[in-house]
Amino acid sequence: MSRQALLSVYDKLAALLEKLPGSLQEPVLRELEPIKEIFLRQRAPRVCVFGENAIELPALINALAGRAVLHAPILRGPWTPVQGSGTVDWADLRGSGSLSGGPADIYLLVATSSFSASDAHRTAEVLAAATPREGGGAAGLAVLTLGDAGDNARVLSALAETQASGAVLFSTHLPHSGLDHGFTTVSRSALGDRLCEYIPEESQLEMARFFSARGAQARLAGTVLKSFGAVAGIIGVQPIPLADFPILLTLQMFMVALIIHVSGREFSLRLAGEFAASLGVGFGAGLVFRETARAAVKILPVWGHMISGGVAGAGTYALGRAAIAYFIEGKRVLRLSHSRKLRKPLPSPGP
Structure with a gap:
């Protein structure tokens, strides 16, 4: 509707x-x-992704949506609306580029066991230059590691060496195989629930619908x-x-x-x-x-x-x-x- x-x-x-x-x-x-x-007053939430370039972002977004909703890479910088059960605006800031078209509601760092110190410093640079959200306050950082709990701990350890550590809202990990085979409904729902906790009220409905949270x-x-x-x-x-x-x-x-x-x-x-x-x-x-x-x-x-x-x-x-x-x-x-x-x-x- x-x-x-x-x-x-x-x-x-x-x-x-x-x-x-x-x-x-x-x-x-x-x-x-x-x-x-x-x-x-509902609107699409704006999720800005950064992390490792080797991760296929369309595959990740499709796995998070629970079905194929994105069939081509998104451009670096501008917001791209992706419609599943709900609509989420995504932006890709991995490697280079800057946001255009409005501030992020939340940043999503996607990492694997290959996450490096340079990736951590890039994360800190993006957060330092972030435009405050509408109504004041900068968006926080959610960390999603594609791997196991040990990989997640190593990613957080790398972030701890930078200014980005203070922006971390929460961290979680999902199996890397989910990029090919999809994530479980329970894991998608749990991630969506956490994301909804940290975004503006008017964007929570579409986020919850997209993730089946x-x-x-x-x-x-x-x-x-x-x-x-x-x-x-x-x-x-x-x-x-x-x-x-x-x-x-x-x-x-x-x-x-x-x-x-x-x-x-x-x-x-x-x-x-x-x-x-x-x-x-x-x-x-x-x-x-x-x-x-x-x-x-x-x-x-x-x-x-x-x-x-x-x-x-x-x-x-x-x-x-x-x-x-x-x-x-x-x-x-x-x-x-x-x-x-x-x-x-x-x-x-x-x-």
Whole structure:
């Protein structure tokens, strides 16, 4: 879902919220502010790579993305957007060159057992000349060694002899064979989680999507869940006529769409339908709400059965929690009957 599409859906939601009593609009919009911060201000993170020239950068980026996303070398200096499940801007400063087009959000030093003192001094030179990030402060250095723990220790030892050692945020190592055979999902996710800790908030979503960083994705989806659950609770406890139904329905559908987006997938009726089926929500019942949902935001209308006055907040929270488990955590979702009793769990979607 592009930023423009997100903005369009958000505008439709805001138009519906204008139908609420004036006393409700301010607290509702306040709860939705974190959503604007994460999704409407999102941008691609900028990762500047340096280290050994012998490492094939396209092979590394493809291995980190978990699939082939880059088929040619990137230019030295300017940012090159690379789109996988998310989009990351990469720049190559190995050997020579200087950044152009904006400061880095984080520097990634990629090294092997061949990492030399000259490589370490080049790293220090780049960091010393770095332009501060927007909002102040220089980007830090993440060290990725392609080798074993001993190789990683030798790289850090070489950096310790330079001014670059003070900029190191964290270091980790992955097998060199990953350049040819790919890294495991767990290792890619762990690296993405660490990178997300040190970059600006508005760039974390795309980084988490690109690396399939499950920890960061769950945290961002949790913010979505908290905001939408609070908004539904505010609306649900008010004695509003039936006009509140399309508002609550739209909130729930928008929430699920955002969680799907955080997971690295693009929202589709098929995905929403699979999730609805995993909850045991019959499409026959969904048809009752189809026209209302179309008028609201034109996203699959299957959540209306969970809306019920004062339990709107709890129902929305339960729905969002199930969506996080299904799309991000890869867990089985407990199937719900129309009487809301738990049935047997259904399998979650494949990777």
